[in-house]
Amino acid sequence: MQINKCAKTRWFKMKCKSAGFGLIDLLISMALILTAAGGLISVQRYAGQVTINNQQENDVIHLQDEIYTFLNDPSSCTSSFLNLDVDDLGSGNYSHPNTILKSDQVSIAYQTNGTDQSGRLQIQSMDLGDFDVDNAATPGAGKAILKILVDKNGTPLGQKSIRREIKLQVDRNPATKKLEKCVAIGGKGGNQLWSLNPDGSIYYSGGSLGYIGIGTNRPTEPIDVVSEGPGDQGILLDVYNNGGFLNGNFEGRKSRGTSLAPLPLLNNDDIASLEANPYDGASFRTSSYIHTKADANWAPGSAPTKFEFLTAPPFFASPQVRMVIKSTGRVGIGTTAPTETLDVVGNIQASGCVKSSAGVASGVCVSDERLKENIRSFDLGLKALLGFTPKTFRFNGLGDQAQSDRREIGLIAQDVERTAPELIVDATVKLNPNDKSLTKIKQVNYTSLIYIVVNSIKEFYQEFLFDYQTKLEKIRSLKSKISELEAQNDKLRSNLCKKDPNRKYCTSKMP
Secondary structure: OOOOOOOEOOOOEOOOOOOOOOHHHHHHHHHHHHHHHHHHHHHHHHHHHHHHHHHHHHHHHHHHHHHHHHHOOHHHHHHHHOOOEOOEOOOOOOOOOOOOOOOOOOOHHHOOOOEOOOOOEEEEEEEEEEEEEEEOOEEEEEEEEEEEEEEEOOOOOOOEEEEEEEEEEEEEOOOOOEEEEEEEEOOOOOOOOEEEOOOOOEEEOOHHHOOEEEOOOOOOOOEEEOOOOOOOOOOOOOOOOOOOOOOOOOOOOOOEEOOOOEEOOOOOOEEEEEEEOOEOOOOEOOOEEEEEEEOOOOEOOEOOEEEEEEEOOOOOOOOEEEEEEOOOOOEEEOOOOOOOOEEEOOOOOOOOEEEEOOEEEEEOOOOOHHHOOOOOOOOOOHHHHHOOOOEEEOOOOOOOOOOOOOOEEEOOHHHHHHHOHHHEEEEEEOOOOOOOOOEEEEEEOHHHHHHHHHHHHHHHHHHHHHHHHHHHHHHHHHHHHHHHHHHHHHHHHHHHHHHOOOOHHHHOOOO
16 A cells, blocks of 8 residues: 555544555554543543432432422421331431421422432431420420432442431420421521522521520520620621722611601610620620611601610619710700800810810910910900900800800900901801801800900009009108108208297197
């Protein structure tokens, strides 16, 4: 056999010879071709088996979900297992493989040796066991594991049994260990206590069937967490992301009405709260709250909210409001109706410096010359002070200024401006809440009044001192003149008495 050209494929290459190729080369090439074909067939068989296994695994999942859904109905679960034995925790065996769901209650898929609708699965047995009591005080209530043994049928690999488990909340007779009622806990879909959404999120829909307890089998709230471990105990929210405004948070929602027809809140309705309940030796008592409340009736686009901080005083049963932050931003301490940005009812103690935007108000404040610059004199004094006329008045409620409930004492800004314009600070406010524009008003820097008083006292002292010194000099001058006149008078009397010693002013002592 002659070939004129070299022939090659992807899998092998024939050697080129001028006179053809040998028999050995041909046999080797055919062997390589058969080996490659066999490998391809094996890969195809393996891929087909993987597909079958995946399908059977999906069948098991669907079967388990169907059982979950069925057993989530307390009446179906109870009627299916009523008066059946419930093994104690730790038995771990299939003690009653023939005690399964009643055939007249469910489809063939849940009967022993019955197959599911696909024909690919067979339930070999079900076992109701591993009972774990919730509370020793009520030994008949607890959790039990329903163990399901499923065979895979119709596969090239032969039968392979797999196990699935479903947790049940059960009541059993403590003496006979017979089941009296039950309900499934868990599952996938919308009818289970624990349900799985397509996005992977889970939710609890137990309703009146019970609360969720973590670390406790006696939950008293929808979610009740109990810990007796050493050290600080709490709930940890770990957040890892690059979003500057994303964090771990607790969110409380509140509305009137229902979840299907929510209604807006009314004034003073609770929204959410943090509560502390320490043990006082006899019982757990509420000692402090942080409340979030509606600060007025809510409406679309308007949800005014306030915070209330409450603590319980000694020997007093109920916490009292100590501080409030209103929807306006006003803070009240000792009052629930603050009329200023900070409204304190009671005494205030400060160890440092109390400042305002106008400067120092009171307290012990830094005043070292080395810490100051651009130092200038402030000369307003007595003349400015004499232009101030204190008045009594009431605020009328305009300009976001609370209406006075009693007469107040103060100055009128326009009067102060005439002699001390440096004490006037302008501000812009809405005179009326519904005004669309702002109005400029005048404010008085009352803090700086003390420095005008200081200068006034100094001026008054200087005037007093000058007047005193002037008068003192006049007094001294008058005294000198009086002394001279007295000396002259004495000399004149002496001369007259020499001439006539019997004169009255000569015999009597002059005053």
